[in-house]
Each structure stands twice: as structure tokens, then as C-alpha cells.
Amino acid sequence: MRYEDPKLRSLLAGEYVLGTLRGAARRRLERLMEQDPGLREAVRSWESRLAGLAETVPEVAPPRSVWQNIEAQTEPAARSRAFLWHCLGFWRGLALVSTAVALALALYLGLRPAPELPPASVAVLADQAAQPRWVLTASRIDLSRGRIRVEVLGTAPLPQDKSFELWLLPKGAAKPIALGLLPPTGKITLTLPAGIVRSFEKANTLAVSLEPQGGSPTGQPTGPVLYSGKLLVL
Amino acid sequence: MLAQLARSGDREAFARLYRLTAPKLFGFALRILRRRDLAEEALQEAFVSIWRHAGEFKPEKALPQTWLAAIVRNRALDLLRSRRPEDPLDDDEQMEALPSEFPDPLQKTLASREARALLECLDQLPGKQRQVILLSYFHGLSHAELAQRVAEPLGTVKTWIRRGLESLKRCLEK
Numbered sequence A: 001m002r003y004e005d006p007k008l009r010s011l012l013a014g015e016y017v018l019g020t021l022r023g024a025a026r027r028r029l030e031r032l033m034e035q036d037p038g039l040r041e042a043v044r045s046w047e048s049r050l051a052g053l054a055e056t057v058p059e060v061a062p063p064r065s066v067w068q069n070i071e072a073q074t075e076p077a078a079r080s081r082a083f084l085w086h087c088l089g090f091w092r093g094l095a096l097v098s099t100a101v102a103l104a105l106a107l108y109l110g111l112r113p114a115p116e117l118p119p120a121s122v123a124v125l126a127d128q129a130a131q132p133r134w135v136l137t138a139s140r141i142d143l144s145r146g147r148i149r150v151e152v153l154g155t156a157p158l159p160q161d162k163s164f165e166l167w168l169l170p171k172g173a174a175k176p177i178a179l180g181l182l183p184p185t186g187k188i189t190l191t192l193p194a195g196i197v198r199s200f201e202k203a204n205t206l207a208v209s210l211e212p213q214g215g216s217p218t219g220q221p222t223g224p225v226l227y228s229g230k231l232l233v234l
Numbered sequence B: 001m002l003a004q005l006a007r008s009g010d011r012e013a014f015a016r017l018y019r020l021t022a023p024k025l026f027g028f029a030l031r032i033l034r035r036r037d038l039a040e041e042a043l044q045e046a047f048v049s050i051w052r053h054a055g056e057f058k059p060e061k062a063l064p065q066t067w068l069a070a071i072v073r074n075r076a077l078d079l080l081r082s083r084r085p086e087d088p089l090d091d092d093e094q095m096e097a098l099p100s101e102f103p104d105p106l107q108k109t110l111a112s113r114e115a116r117a118l119l120e121c122l123d124q125l126p127g128k129q130r131q132v133i134l135l136s137y138f139h140g141l142s143h144a145e146l147a148q149r150v151a152e153p154l155g156t157v158k159t160w161i162r163r164g165l166e167s168l169k170r171c172l173e174k
Helices: A006-018 A023-035 A037-056 A064-074 A082-086 A088-092 A099-110 A140-144 A196-202 B002-008 B011-033 B036-056 B064-081 B091-096 B105-110 B113-124 B127-139 B143-150 B154-173
Strands: A119-126 A132-139 A147-155 A162-170 A177-182 A185-191 A203-212 A225-233
Touching (some): A006 A023, A006 A037, A006 B127, A006 B154, A037 B064, A037 B113, A037 B154, A119 A203, A132 A140, A132 A225, B011 B127, B036 B064, B113 B127, B113 B154, B127 B143
Antiparallel strands (some): A119 A132, A147 A185, A162 A177, A162 A203
């Protein structure tokens, strides 16, 4: 390639900006741009020429949550909304049974870095003795992409040949909805089946049952529900 | 305002910049991504990037609007390209969606001189050349994808892009 040819340089710069220059050729141009100010200038010129197209669209007001998320991600850590995460009252609001449990949870979570994005939905699933075991969170972006994040506090005792399965209990509906299998320890991000997210936002309870390995064969819980908790939409 | 932002990490200036520019940039992201949730994500990531890289913006080298739009476009195209392949854009929708004029007369009055000049020059291009340029600008299509979309040979599409860009450049230099 004769990059000294100004006509060719201009064309490559134009295709670079347009996006039709791909793969190895694109990477080569990027490397050359690092050393060649003339080439960088050619790319800038094309960006200026084509920028007018960005003006041909109508204005659309973005939702307030976008700005809130931007703020959360650009605020210095000390002043971030993570404070909410550490606040005892917040955990009491999740309707955990006892203050002692809420306190233990707040201290446990207080030891870790706050999540990058404020959660839009939170649930804490506890056992029959009100010991918290699973923390589920999803930011607004997570929900829009059908994701929920699950973290196990410590290790959930899991017998051999069994699996934990997570269920969503929509308000009023008879049937629990399967959301996926959970590991006995650590973290996992579940991708919800399409269309479930809307149910997620209208439900108020989540539960974990003990199923045969690989999950319920029937699509409904077949084993005992060991953990449950209320879903809080922030 | 961007320069001030860069120097001082001024959150007031950043908030003001967002208030002034976000609606247009959101509209732009929507045009590229066609889905609100993805456009919100692109806009959000773009502004976080803008905050973090404000120090790199050189006012003598580019207009702020150009820099902002380029960041939003890059984020949007990244998101578009990482989408699941089972979700392709519907062909007919896509053809209609290409803007080559301003949405309304008021927008035209408010638009920059550069934007108006660009649209006039685009207008003078043969239809096919204009089409492939707009398709790649707003949908990030490669030569091969363009060739498939317009059902023409790869070589033809490459020629249209090349000629279209050359004509635009000549026209804008006048």
C-alpha cells in the first residue's frame, strides 16, 4: 500500500471513519496513525465532514436513569451511592426477620467494594432460620439485558447429585418460573429467558429449591424450597 | 465548556454539557441501534468515556460536537456488532430509516453550516453511492455486508464507496 499517495490516504481515512475499513487493514491504519500526524489529520477531517449526519436525527430526551448511572460511574468512590449499600436501614427494608441478621449482612457486604451501578432490583434469600444465603441484584442495564447477578454468602450446603434451582414467584400466579441453576458457592450471572424480565419486575418473591442434578425435570419445583426472600424493586 | 471540564474535572460543567447535548446524541444512538435499552446503554457508556477522556479533547483540532458524536457513534456501533446474530435488522425498515435530510424545517435552521453543506453534497451523489455511505455510517456495515444488503457484487460496492467519498470531499471543498 502506498500510503504516501494523498488520494489513497484520504480514501483510507474516509473508509476508516465510515467503518468499512476492517480487520487487518484497519489495525494497520491505526498503527500508522500513531506515528503519522498527517494521517491523523486526514481521519479528523473525515470525522468533521461526516459529523453533520449526526445532526439529522430528531432530539429524544433520555430517561433520568441514564444520567443517574453516569453520575454513579463517574463519582469519586467516597461520595458514591454505595453508601446506600452499607446502610443498615437499607437491609432492614428488605424485610429480613431479625436485626441481628440484617446487621451481620451489612457488615459482611460492607467489606467488599460497592457495585459499579446502583441496583434496580435486590433480593436476599434466607433459609428457614432466617440466615441469609443468597444475594441477588440487577442494575437497570442488567434487567434490560435480561441478566441477574447472584452471590452466595459462604457456602450453601448441597448434597451430592443435587442442584439448586432458582424460581420466580409472580404475584398471584399459580406457577413458579424457573430462572436457572445456582452454584453452592461463589457468584454467577444468570441470563433470564426472553420475556421473563417483565414478570421479574412484577413479582415479589424468589425461592431456591433442591432439585435432582441438572434441575427439575418437570419445569416446576419437585424438591423442597430451602430459601426464599422478597424481591425489592428500588 | 469541554476545556473547562478537562482542566478542572468540573461536575457542574459536565452536567451542563449533558443537559445541552444528550437529547441529540440519544436520538443519534437510537437511530443507529433502533432499541431504547441499547441506546441508553450506548449513551451512558459514551458519557462516562467523555468524562474520563475530556482531557484528551483538543479544541484546536475538532469541534466539540464532532468529538461527542464520534464517541457516541463508536459505542453504538460496538453494541450493534456485539448483538446476537439471530436478531438482524429487518431489511425494509432499514431502507426507510436512512436520514438524508433534516427531520423538520426548524431542525434545518438550527443545524450547523457544515451539516447543511454535507446534506447538499450528499444530495448530489448518485442514489446508490449515497445509499451505501448512509448504510455504513448508520449501521456500521462492512463492504461484504453492504454487498449482501444491496444485492450487488463486492467490487461494485467498493467502487461506489470510493467514488462517493471522493465526490463528497470535492463537493465540500468548494
